[in-house]
Amino acid sequence: MSLDYDLKNIKNFEDVCFSGPDPEEEGCVLLESDLHCLIFGTMSTGLNEITEKNIPTWIERCAALDRIDYAIGSVINERGQRIGYVPERKDLEKYIGLKTNASPLTTAKFYKSIAESVQTVARRRAKDETE
Numbered sequence: 001m002s003l004d005y006d007l008k009n010i011k012n013f014e015d016v017c018f019s020g021p022d023p024e025e026e027g028c029v030l031l032e033s034d035l036h037c038l039i040f041g042t043m044s045t046g047l048n049e050i051t052e053k054n055i056p057t058w059i060e061r062c063a064a065l066d067r068i069d070y071a072i073g074s075v076i077n078e079r080g081q082r083i084g085y086v087p088e089r090k091d092l093e094k095y096i097g098l099k100t101n102a103s104p105l106t107t108a109k110f111y112k113s114i115a116e117s118v119q120t121v122a123r124r125r126a127k128d129e130t131e
Contacts, residue, residue: 004100
């Protein structure tokens with residue numbers, strides 16, 4: 001299933017969502033890199049929209065993912081280095097109205113998936129150590 005997104009409910013979406021023309025695809029425009037990360041981040045956070053009400057949940061879930069060294073995407077910093085992207089409140093506020101068709105996760109299911117990820121990595125590391 002494809003990940004579909006809707007930007008039309010983002011305030012001034014024509015001005016805030018696009019970084020310019022795509023140099024590789026004539027007639028196409030590029031999404032802002034932070035928005036691209038947030039769109040794909042809807043899958044890993046289990047939050048399929050950004051609203052004023054769910055911004056604290058976004059921040060919490062992205063912090064939890066960052067804690068296990070999982071970023072929802074990557075961006076290029078001032079020094080030209082690719083780094084993991086962890087959104088701040090101002091980033092999320094800019095894109096209030098974003099919606100995707102990502103499957104929503106309850107808080108319990110989200111943290112269960114985190115625990116399973118930690119367990120998988122730990123088992124893999126233990127197996128590597130014994131071989």
